[in-house]
Amino acid sequence: MATIQDVARLAKVSISSVSNVLNGRTERLRPDTAERIQQAIQLLGYRPNQAARQLKTGKMPVIGLLVPSTANPFYGQIAAALESYAQTRHGYRVMLCNTHRDRALEARMLEDLSGFGVAAAILLSSFDDERHVEDAVARGLAVISYDRAPGTAGNRGIDHVYADNVEAGRLAAQHLIDHGHRRLAFVMPAGRTNSRDRKIQGFLRAAGQAAEPVSAQVYEGRAITAYGDSELADIGYELGQRLAAETAAPTGVVTVNDTLAMGLMAGLRAAGKRVPEDVSVVGMDNMVLAAFTSPPLTSIAMPVEPMAQAMVDRAVLRITEPDAPAEQLRFDPALVPRESVSPPPAAQPSGSRA
Amino acid sequence: MATIQDVARLAKVSISSVSNVLNGRTERLRPDTAERIQQAIQLLGYRPNQAARQLKTGKMPVIGLLVPSTANPFYGQIAAALESYAQTRHGYRVMLCNTHRDRALEARMLEDLSGFGVAAAILLSSFDDERHVEDAVARGLAVISYDRAPGTAGNRGIDHVYADNVEAGRLAAQHLIDHGHRRLAFVMPAGRTNSRDRKIQGFLRAAGQAAEPVSAQVYEGRAITAYGDSELADIGYELGQRLAAETAAPTGVVTVNDTLAMGLMAGLRAAGKRVPEDVSVVGMDNMVLAAFTSPPLTSIAMPVEPMAQAMVDRAVLRITEPDAPAEQLRFDPALVPRESVSPPPAAQPSGSRA
DNA sequence: TTGAAAGCGCTAACAG
């Protein structure tokens, strides 16, 4: 690798002049000098050494990205959106960490990041408290937290970008109620998280406020283990079998996410239930493949692109202006009706279809 | 951030002693000194500055990972496997780049990586030639190329880790032939790549070597555009409609990957064809969700974990031993039969079922 | 308008 020395030598100038063109301070150079330097850079294929730069300036154009697992298509999608935007819009690179929903791992990665001079991290976590994150924040790392509503704990200094999960839960349940369902279920893996709690809250609220009495139950499946996110569909499958075996089984099911919904539909089918004729299903996330399942999955869309961009923008802002106060940005989900919802088997459709 | 100085001061030793424990040269320390240093490190929450270390040693414990897009579930899965293994096994971090199958982007990212002191990159590309990569290699970057068979071009110095795609194509076609299919199709997006070519080669070979005459055709859909990988399913959908409209339509279809297969099944279904009763489908990649489609998708499994680990191991080796010669590692695919394949509508199953 | 020089935090001789 050529160094700034090599460039200076070739262009017959001092290294500070080279540094000046590198940092856009061209007003301090005579045009022809600048030109000569540019050519030398070209010729040598010189790339400034970021490590040296970081050492000097203390800043690194890199954002840390912590996700449960990119093996989960939804997180893969967000990761792609984040990385591409960070790169094209701000020239920042992304360091990827799969946390597998492991708190200790998460904390360690946050620490490691600081070691690399990474000044901001985007955290797609699932833990309710942010204790382990606050250490990192105290050390000066800017953290952008995804999908955890603020105010749950002391989270001064942490940015929050989140979808209105209460609304998401409400939207899903209401859609089912509008189709005449009166026995509803919300299904998810075992274990409460902030975002799950809020989805449930919205789900229950819609049921509670319905004109006619609606039963609404929450089913927890197996917990996600170690290499977790590939299990989501399995958990859904088991839940599908379980629901099918139930007496007075729910006719309308809301799932915590689409991957689990795909598993659920498979499990239901394996147990002899048809979707949507016997059981209607509403997923969440509206991942790309949701449109291609059989039947196509009705889902609650989270505005992935805008949220991804907001997170990156915040991360960059917190790096360039460390004193900027943390913000809370809420985004609205939207129902995407497809074919996995129909009126329940016995019931007559109530007049009030959506 | 605490520095090595702070630690030395607190432990009342010189910085070189601290450096020695940091780098595991504990045999040069008295146990109690080492112990004191450890405590100081703990107390201060000290993390060595990687930039400074890199500047000194020229090495950085980071691997570059270039994928078309983690929004494609298959690449998301590989990315997760790679990152987790690199981290837990070797303590290496991963810098992620979504190339969107854009050659210029790919080249630029490779350059950037060098600027960060990243000494090895894993490249999941789709371009046949490796011209743009060779510049990077010449500059000293170790490149591990995925799923591109060696020998296609001058690729000295580039490691290759790939699945036997010819065998994958053969396996898929043979499975269909064994079920009695005599009109086969291979479907994919427009545009040839090395891995697609090899899959087709195997597909055609199986058809050509069948005991009875088998027609085998290749269908190219629309090309993947810019933000491409989320389109794969769309392309499959269109292809499904197109196949369904065909007179003497193929009864057995092999798809270049599972995501496209999901789209294909949806398109077929929308056009009134049933899978597998009217059309049998074999996907490739055996992604997690393949087991949960309706019907569950028969697929050709690529050994993702072993391949991911091999790539990371190679990358680390090439960093630690720059003189190690490049290697070519081939992995064998395997058929995973599920329910998307049955005998063709009219035909009697031939005796020779798999 | 250009150049000289002082470190940023760390490693690895080398000297004690």
Added chain:
DNA sequence: CTGTTAGCGCTTTCAA
């Protein structure tokens, strides 16, 4: 066994 020291490549005053 422990400490001193010379840079790694770069940015950034400060002088010339």
